[in-house]
Amino acid sequence: MASHAKAAQKFARQLFAMSIVDGAVSADRVAGVLEYVEKHHPANPVMVLKAYRRLVAAEIAKSLAVVEHAGAINDAMLAAIAASMTKKYGRSVTATARPSPALLAGLRVQVGDDIYESSVAGQLAVLAASV
Secondary structure (H helix, E strand, O other): OOHHHHHHHHHHHHHHHHOEEOOEEOHHHHHHHHHHHHHHOOOOHHHHHHHHHHHHHHHHHOOEEEEEEOOOOOHHHHHHHHHHHHHHHOOOOEEEEEEOHHHOOEEEEEEOOEEEEEEHHHHHHHHHHHO
């Protein structure tokens, strides 16, 4: 990686650190960071902003549980999943539902890079891989 790319990454991490309040991304702080970048034009602003966006997106994904489901899912189940993930990760996690008929039956929950699967499609894939 070139030195200017390393510098852009380092600056993006510094900006990202300023965007965190109480362990979560603050919309006000992100707006402030973007205003700062617009006014002060750092070296390689596109690289800095791309790296910053990736960091912010990854952090937001850690607080969002995407619940893929094949059948019906109600608000109480989503709330229970959110409560369970909040307890597991020690931070506030919000659950959102996404229909996925390819699962056949069951659920797949993704929080950041972690995936929890209890679906027929997942079990069939494991079975097919073992044959």
